[in-house]
Amino acid sequence: xxxxxxxxxxxxxxxxxxxxxxxxxxxxxxxxxxxxxxxxxxxxxxxxxxxxxxxxxxxxxxxxxxxxxxxxxxxxxxxxxxxxxxxxxxxxxxxxxxxxxxxxxxxxxxxxxxxxxxxxxxxxxxxxxxxxxxxxxxxxxxxxxxxxxxxxxxxxxxxxxxxxxxxxxxxxxxxxxxxxxxxxxxxxxxxxxxxxxxxxxxxxxxxxxxxxxxxxxxxxxxxxxxxxxxxxxxxxxxxxxxxxxxxxxxxxxxxxxxxxxxxxxxxxxxxxxxxxxxxxxxxxxxxxxxxxxxxxxxxxxxxxxxxxxxxxxxxxxxxxxxxxxxxxxxxxxxxxxxxxxxxxxxxxxxxxxxxxxxxxx
Amino acid sequence: xxxxxxxxxxxxxxxxxxxxxxxxxxxxxxxxxxxxxxxxxxxxxxxxxxxxxxxxxxxxxxxxxxxxxxxxxxxxxxxxxxxxxxxxxxxxxxxxxxxxxxxxxxxxxxxxxxxxxxxxxxxxxxxxxxxxxxxxxxxxxxxxxxxxxxxxxxxxxxxxxxxxxxxxxxxxxxxxxxxxxxxxxxxxxxxxxxxxxxxxxxxxxxxxxxxxxxxxxxxxxxxxxxxxxxxxxxxxxxxxxxxxxxxxxxxxxxxxxxxxxxxxxxxxxxxxxxxxxxxxxxxxxxxxxxxxxxxxxxxxxxxxxxxxxxxxxxxxxxxxxxxxxxxxxxxxxxxxxxxxxxxxxxxxxxxxxxxxxxxxxxxxxxxxxxxxxxxxxxxxxxxxxxxxxxxxxxxxxxxxxxxxxxxxxxxxxxxxxxxxxxxxxxxxxxxxxxxxxxxxxxxxxxxxxxxxxxxxxxxxxxxxxxxxxxxxxxxxxxxxxxxxxxxxxxxxxxxxxxxxxxxxxxxxxxxxxxxxxxxxxxxxxxxxxxxxxxxxxxxxxxxxxxxxxxxxxxxxxxxxxxxxxxxxxxxxxxxxxxxxxxxxxxxxxxxxxxxxxxxxxxxxxx
Numbered sequence: 001x002x003x004x005x006x007x008x009x010x011x012x013x014x015x016x017x018x019x020x021x022x023x024x025x026x027x028x029x030x031x032x033x034x035x036x037x038x039x040x041x042x043x044x045x046x047x048x049x050x051x052x053x054x055x056x057x058x059x060x061x062x063x064x065x066x067x068x069x070x071x072x073x074x075x076x077x078x079x080x081x082x083x084x085x086x087x088x089x090x091x092x093x094x095x096x097x098x099x100x101x102x103x104x105x106x107x108x109x110x111x112x113x114x115x116x117x118x119x120x121x122x123x124x125x126x127x128x129x130x131x132x133x134x135x136x137x138x139x140x141x142x143x144x145x146x147x148x149x150x151x152x153x154x155x156x157x158x159x160x161x162x163x164x165x166x167x168x169x170x171x172x173x174x175x176x177x178x179x180x181x182x183x184x185x186x187x188x189x190x191x192x193x194x195x196x197x198x199x200x201x202x203x204x205x206x207x208x209x210x211x212x213x214x215x216x217x218x219x220x221x222x223x224x225x226x227x228x229x230x231x232x233x234x235x236x237x238x239x240x241x242x243x244x245x246x247x248x249x250x251x252x253x254x255x256x257x258x259x260x261x262x263x264x265x266x267x268x269x270x271x272x273x274x275x276x277x278x279x280x281x282x283x284x285x286x287x288x289x290x291x292x293x294x295x296x297x298x299x300x301x302x303x304x305x306x307x308x309x310x311x312x313x314x315x316x317x318x319x320x321x322x323x324x325x326x327x328x329x330x331x332x333x334x335x336x337x338x339x340x341x342x343x344x345x346x347x348x349x350x351x352x353x354x355x356x357x358x359x360x361x
Numbered sequence: 362x363x364x365x366x367x368x369x370x371x372x373x374x375x376x377x378x379x380x381x382x383x384x385x386x387x388x389x390x391x392x393x394x395x396x397x398x399x400x401x402x403x404x405x406x407x408x409x410x411x412x413x414x415x416x417x418x419x420x421x422x423x424x425x426x427x428x429x430x431x432x433x434x435x436x437x438x439x440x441x442x443x444x445x446x447x448x449x450x451x452x453x454x455x456x457x458x459x460x461x462x463x464x465x466x467x468x469x470x471x472x473x474x475x476x477x478x479x480x481x482x483x484x485x486x487x488x489x490x491x492x493x494x495x496x497x498x499x500x501x502x503x504x505x506x507x508x509x510x511x512x513x514x515x516x517x518x519x520x521x522x523x524x525x526x527x528x529x530x531x532x533x534x535x536x537x538x539x540x541x542x543x544x545x546x547x548x549x550x551x552x553x554x555x556x557x558x559x560x561x562x563x564x565x566x567x568x569x570x571x572x573x574x575x576x577x578x579x580x581x582x583x584x585x586x587x588x589x590x591x592x593x594x595x596x597x598x599x600x601x602x603x604x605x606x607x608x609x610x611x612x613x614x615x616x617x618x619x620x621x622x623x624x625x626x627x628x629x630x631x632x633x634x635x636x637x638x639x640x641x642x643x644x645x646x647x648x649x650x651x652x653x654x655x656x657x658x659x660x661x662x663x664x665x666x667x668x669x670x671x672x673x674x675x676x677x678x679x680x681x682x683x684x685x686x687x688x689x690x691x692x693x694x695x696x697x698x699x700x701x702x703x704x705x706x707x708x709x710x711x712x713x714x715x716x717x718x719x720x721x722x723x724x725x726x727x728x729x730x731x732x733x734x735x736x737x738x739x740x741x742x743x744x745x746x747x748x749x750x751x752x753x754x755x756x757x758x759x760x761x762x763x764x765x766x767x768x769x770x771x772x773x774x775x776x777x778x779x780x781x782x783x784x785x786x787x788x789x790x791x792x793x794x795x796x797x798x799x800x801x802x803x804x805x806x807x808x809x810x811x812x813x814x815x816x817x818x819x820x821x822x823x824x825x826x827x828x829x830x831x832x833x834x835x836x837x838x839x840x841x842x843x844x845x846x847x848x849x850x851x852x853x854x855x856x857x858x859x860x861x862x863x864x865x866x867x868x869x870x871x872x873x874x875x876x877x878x879x880x881x882x883x884x885x886x887x888x889x890x891x892x893x894x895x896x897x898x899x900x901x902x903x904x905x906x907x908x909x910x911x912x913x914x915x916x917x918x919x920x921x922x923x924x925x926x927x928x929x930x931x932x933x934x935x936x937x938x939x940x941x942x943x944x945x946x947x948x949x950x951x952x953x954x955x956x957x958x959x960x961x962x963x964x965x966x967x
Contacts, residue, residue, distance in 0.1 A: 178920040178921055179916075179918070179920040180920075181919070181920055181921060202890070202914075202915055202916050203912070203915055203916075205916050206915040206916040209916065226918060226919075226920060226922075227920045227921060239923060241924075242922075242923050242924045242927075248924055250924065250925065254925070255925065256924055256925040256928075258924065263927070263928060265925070265928075287928045289928060289931060295927060295931075298922075298927070298930070298931065298934075299922060299927065302922060333892065335892075350918065351915065351916050351917070351918055352892060352914060352915075352916070352917050352918070353917070353918050353919075354917040354918055354919065354934065354937060355892060355914070355917055357934050358934055358937050358938045358941060361931065361934045361935055361938055
């Protein structure tokens with residue numbers, strides 16, 4: 001759902017602020033696209049509605065869409081069904097729509113509980129709105145994730161500790177805690193390049209990361225991926241598919257899919273997408289670079305448990321150290337380690353993982 | 362035209378000399394346009410500056426020449442040969458050779474800027490070659506043009522009568538007719554004799570991948586034709602002329618070139634070492650007794666190490682340097698090895714601009730990925746045992762105990778500046794170990810200041826400092842004069858406790874601590890953080906005089922990666938890898954290219 005009520009200064013996802021008319025057109029197109037893939041839909045186990053901001057859709061539009069989806073997907077076989085939300089949009093009525101259509105999980109973008117930082121990021125919610133949304137979520141008994149950011153220009157250690165205390169209080173099932181990335185073509189990147197805002201120091205970012213690791217570990221969260229933490233048993237099943245390099249189907253604007261050993265991506269321009277769907281000529285651009293031997297490492301090693309060396313060998317008919325002898329060096333440097341039959345990053349290695357990836361890419 | 366009907370008295374050979382930005386190329390364009398040598402619709406800005414680099418930088422590096430037909434007011438057709446000259450101090454010898462091919466020179470002075478340091482240097486060269494000077498005051502269309510002031514300055518500084526000055530606007534074309542008439546009237550026709558043995562002066566050459574080296578010549582005496590067997594008198598090499606011609610500015614083959622003519626010769630010349638600017642071409646049959654005066658081997662002023670980033674690219678770098686050498690006789694190079702950088706070349710340049718142009722050409726025209734080390738001058742090193750060494754690479758400097766004394770080249774530097782900056786200029790010159798020689802007021806507001814100073818101090822960021830402390834209004838020229846003894850020390854740079862020979866440099870003892878500290882700080886900024894801490898030290902012999910540390914890398918991770926991101930994240934990693942590849946691994950440290958030049962810009966920060 002590439003629609004947003006406002007655009008955040010750091011966001012480089014495919015997104016737009018648009019009219020209700022376009023949204024309606026788009027939802028119709030989405031259904032059509034899903035219909036093309038009806039044979040694939042019988043195999044799916046998880047669904048994720050991401051954005052943009054899916055919660056910015058009107059409840060009746062969302063309701064109509066989910067109604068159609070239900071006709072195509074057997075909801076009984078769906079093990080996890082997530083929708084992303086802005087705190088502003090989490091209302092009792094909205095929750096009712098989710099429950100009606102078997103949505104099991106909400107992922108809410110909080111980012112920070114400091115008002116000045118929220119403003120800097122271009123977010124329109126306040127700490128109070130977050131608190132209200134959490135109350136609503138808890139009441140719903142839905143499983144929920146909270147997105148937080150750190151290493152935000154201007155963020156202090158006090159800001160960080162405040163956020164961590166709120167997390168303890170909110171007690172979510174799952175937390176995605178991202179170090180802010182400066183993406184090209186974002187307002188934030190412009191501000192930093194023009195020296196209107198000071199970049200966040202690398203050393204402090206590392207310190208913050210370790211504070212987060214310690215604190216979340218202390219209150220019962222397991223770090224199972226570079227930026228993801230959960231209560232036992234509450235890993236995101238959907239996202240694990242990505243990190244295990246399994247197959248997925250993406251529908252909608254700029255969505256990507258990976259199956260039958262290819263990765264493809266939909267057009268990024270909404271007019272092109274809508275036309276293609278209406279002409280039944282949707283061109284998913286084939287991304288040439290699918291390299292499972294490499295990517296199994298690039299995404300698999302993001303998981304705390306790393307990859308299974310025997311499975312790797314079985315799948316690709318070659319030992320990973322034979323294919324990438326460089327990896328051994330990083331074991332000696334204590335960035336990687338082997339436990340049982342698994343290869344994984346050390347705590348230090350997680351923070352320097354690009355050094356390893358750059359060497360094998 | 363047959364040789365018999367030819368009238369040498371209707372030929373005028375001239376060039377245009379000017380300080381950078383005073384409008385030389387625009388004036389040349391306007392002359393071509395107003396004589397219909399180039400149709401207006403074919404006009405590119407600055408026709409003569411044919412290299413992209415030249416057009417971008419607004420300077421002429423490679424020489425060009427054009428034959429122009431002009432019907433003068435006396436209704437007679439004249440042949441004007443415009444020989445272009447490079448407009449920069451680094452290329453003084455080339456300028457002098459192209460001026461040697463002329464009988465007259467148009468001296469362009471900007472009506473808003475007045476006389477500059479290079480204007481003076483060029484005038485002296487023109488006078489050395491006994492040329493008729495036609496002073497032109499350009500840019501008279503501008504509001505702040507001060508024609509009378511410039512006339513007065515020309516009269517006072519150079520003794521040029523204000524009656525001789527021709528005011529023009531190369532932009533609007535005003536005064537161009539007057540200038541063309543003045544060329545016909547004042548510049549003498551070439552004095553050579555077609556019946557004498559051939560003497561043709563090579564004033565430039567370029568390389569054509571089909572025809573080999575093409576020398577550009579001015580025929581002083583005699584005639585050269587297709588099929589002639591020719592000899593380069595200094596290089597002693599022999600060829601047969603397969604084709605010859607002129608530029609109009611398009612290339613046009615002709616039957617012959619005779620005394621007074623300017624043109625190109627094609628003679629299947631493959632051995633690039635044998636074509637020297639300043640050499641004389643003569644015929645095997647009936648050769649000239651002596652070569653034309655003024656030829657000399659060029660001596661480079663600054664030397665720098667040039668290495669491929671990837672050792673595998675050594676041969677392709679060698680090939681590229683050889684190709685550039687084809688059109689740049691002044692370039693000198695020898696193979697060199699560095700323990701840090703591997704196999705490369707030590708290349709000698711006429712000056713800093715020459716070096717920059719060379720680097721840019723290697724990178725742009727030949728796609729070379731280079732490491733260039735900081736330039737050095739040529740030092741004379743007298744050893745205790747009586748031996749004398751020429752050292753153009755600081756890394757090769759013998760141990761201090763063995764050295765009795767070191768001499769370094771000195772220059773006379775002439776700086777012309779508005780008087781409000783005199784204090785700033787003198788401060789820089791003093792700081793650069795300058796010895797004050799002279800100060801002259803050219804006018805109420807412009808001052809000419811003369812200093813003697815070590816060439817090495819000019820190499821190290823002198824020009825940038827001069828520009829920034831005079832708001833770009835000062836101009837500067839220098840000439841190497843002699844060698845003088847200096848108390849110099851070699852500073853070694855150690856990264857992770859290993860000495861990096863390519864970073865060593867020589868400095869006056871009094872500045873050693875300060876420079877050592879600055880380079881440590883500079884390298885700390887330039888070298889990216891590694892997975893381990895890197896100590897940076899500056900040392901004289903075994904004594905460390907400055908140190909700092911690059912802290913270990915602590916965070917290098919992509920925080921987010923989901924389905925749709927994988928391709929993009931891979932691209933990011935690939936980009937990071939590419940950046941790494943451009944760096945040079947020295948021991949366990951990866952050093953970016955610019956680090957090797959960092960010693961040059963140590964002072965620009967304060």
